[in-house]
Amino acid sequence: MTARNDPGTGDVTLFHTSQLDHLINMARENSLWYLLFGLACCGIELIQTGGPRADLMRFGAIPRASPRQADFMIVAGTLTYKMAERAKLLYDQMSEPKYVISMGSCANCGGLFQAAYSVCKGVDKVVPVDVYVPGCPPRPEALTEGLLRLQEIVRAEKWGLKRRPPKPEGVEIDRGATT
Amino acid sequence: MTTDGIHERLKAVFGDDVGPLSEAKMDAFALVKKERIVEVCRFLKTEPGLELEFLEDETAVDWPKRNVIEIVYHLLSYRHRHGIVLKVELDRAAPVITTVETVWKTANWFEREIYDLFGVDFTGHPDLRRLLLPDDWVGHPLRKDYQDAGGWHGISSFRENPLVELRRLDEVRRAEAAKLNPPPPPSPPPAAPPAAGPAVPPAKA
Numbered sequence: 485m486t487a488r489n490d491p492g493t494g495d496v497t498l499f500h501t502s503q504l505d506h507l508i509n510m511a512r513e514n515s516l517w518y519l520l521f522g523l524a525c526c527g528i529e530l531i532q533t534g535g536p537r538a539d540l541m542r543f544g545a546i547p548r549a550s551p552r553q554a555d556f557m558i559v560a561g562t563l564t565y566k567m568a569e570r571a572k573l574l575y576d577q578m579s580e581p582k583y584v585i586s587m588g589s590c591a592n593c594g595g596l597f598q599a600a601y602s603v604c605k606g607v608d609k610v611v612p613v614d615v616y617v618p619g620c621p622p623r624p625e626a627l628t629e630g631l632l633r634l635q636e637i638v639r640a641e642k643w644g645l646k647r648r649p650p651k652p653e654g655v656e657i658d659r660g661a662t663t
Numbered sequence: 664m665t666t667d668g669i670h671e672r673l674k675a676v677f678g679d680d681v682g683p684l685s686e687a688k689m690d691a692f693a694l695v696k697k698e699r700i701v702e703v704c705r706f707l708k709t710e711p712g713l714e715l716e717f718l719e720d721e722t723a724v725d726w727p728k729r730n731v732i733e734i735v736y737h738l739l740s741y742r743h744r745h746g747i748v749l750k751v752e753l754d755r756a757a758p759v760i761t762t763v764e765t766v767w768k769t770a771n772w773f774e775r776e777i778y779d780l781f782g783v784d785f786t787g788h789p790d791l792r793r794l795l796l797p798d799d800w801v802g803h804p805l806r807k808d809y810q811d812a813g814g815w816h817g818i819s820s821f822r823e824n825p826l827v828e829l830r831r832l833d834e835v836r837r838a839e840a841a842k843l844n845p846p847p848p849p850s851p852p853p854a855a856p857p858a859a860g861p862a863v864p865p866a867k868a
Contacts, residue, residue, distance in 0.1 A: 565815040566797045593822060601804040601811060602796060605822040 513635040515544040519554035523561025526588035529621035530560040538624030556583035559607045562590035568604040575611040583614040666691045669747045692748035704766045715740045721773035723781045727807045732758045758783040780805040
């Protein structure tokens with residue numbers, strides 16, 4: 485199992501941190517909604533992984549069309565430079581915490597079309613990737629394994645150490661003063 | 664009517680502006696002089712008995728050794744079930760030709776694609792701009808002398824050899840792990856060889 489966050493020495497403000505972490509993460513990992521981002525042939529395999537035989541929805545992973553409603557993004561297919569910009573835009577529109585699964589050779593490294601002039605050699609040139617699923621295209625079982633690895637990553641997250649981001653300097657936030 | 668028949672009719676009207684029919688290895692083609700291409704196309708489309716109303720494809724071929732760019736027109740007739748291929752040779756240094764968009768509207772996007780990838784200028788085209796590549800792309804990639812631009816908008820086109828990359832990442836990860844858990848001091852006699860091999864597979868896929 486991967487431990488993404490090292491157990492540091494942050495203050496323990498939550499009682500039973502580890503059990504609460506476990507509960508929160510169990511809820512989160514079983515309802516990871518993904519942004520449909522099928523670009524090419526891997527998109528067909530993504531659709532089929534959502535099909536009846538290897539069902540992604542039984543893990544709670546529902547496809548969403550909008551990045552605002554998605555927890556993670558499955559980049560399935562060849563990215564051209566033109567599309568890579570849009571992929572970055574969509575990734576930026578997702579809200580934290582967000583993850584990326586890179587599906588297939590083309591999203592991992594440019595794949596079969598690595599020598600082409602217009603192909604971005606891997607989606608990790610524009611967004612940070614959590615799980616790489618190799619294959620051309622990966623079988624539904626392989627993509628399911630990728631989702632399970634992502635669930636492992638989610639399971640290992642620690643919430644007691646997370647803080648609200650600090651207020652930016654020089655900015656007064658008016659929370660509706662009452663006098 | 665066979666392709667030979669179409670070519671006979673063409674020769675009868677246009678004479679020397681239409682070259683001889685090539686051998687039918689794939690599709691028999693005829694070279695046309697570039698000044699008469701629009702008239703030839705209009706004739707082929709409207710002449711009763713020929714009526715090649717379908718421009719199946721219009722594409723280009725770059726021949727740097729012959730110093731030409733060829734524009735290739737694949738014409739087809741649904742009504743008479745015959746077809747012919749025409750070719751026009753353009754000077755590679757300044758490839759310009761009149762558009763056939765006035766004859767077949769579908770040539771609009773075909774010629775945009777040729778402009779995008781070969782840099783051929785089509786005079787009279789209503790909307791000549793790039794079709795497939797981003798609008799601010801520099802260069803025409805399907806020319807034989809195109810050099811890779813190194814990326815676009817900050818996305819670099821270089822990718823490290825994965826064997827080199829993974830080995831480097833392994834070293835980095837091992838260094839970080841060693842910093843967190845410092846290894847025990849080595850025993851004085853040359854004892855067992857170090858445990859970890861060079862290719863420790865990472866935990867993630």
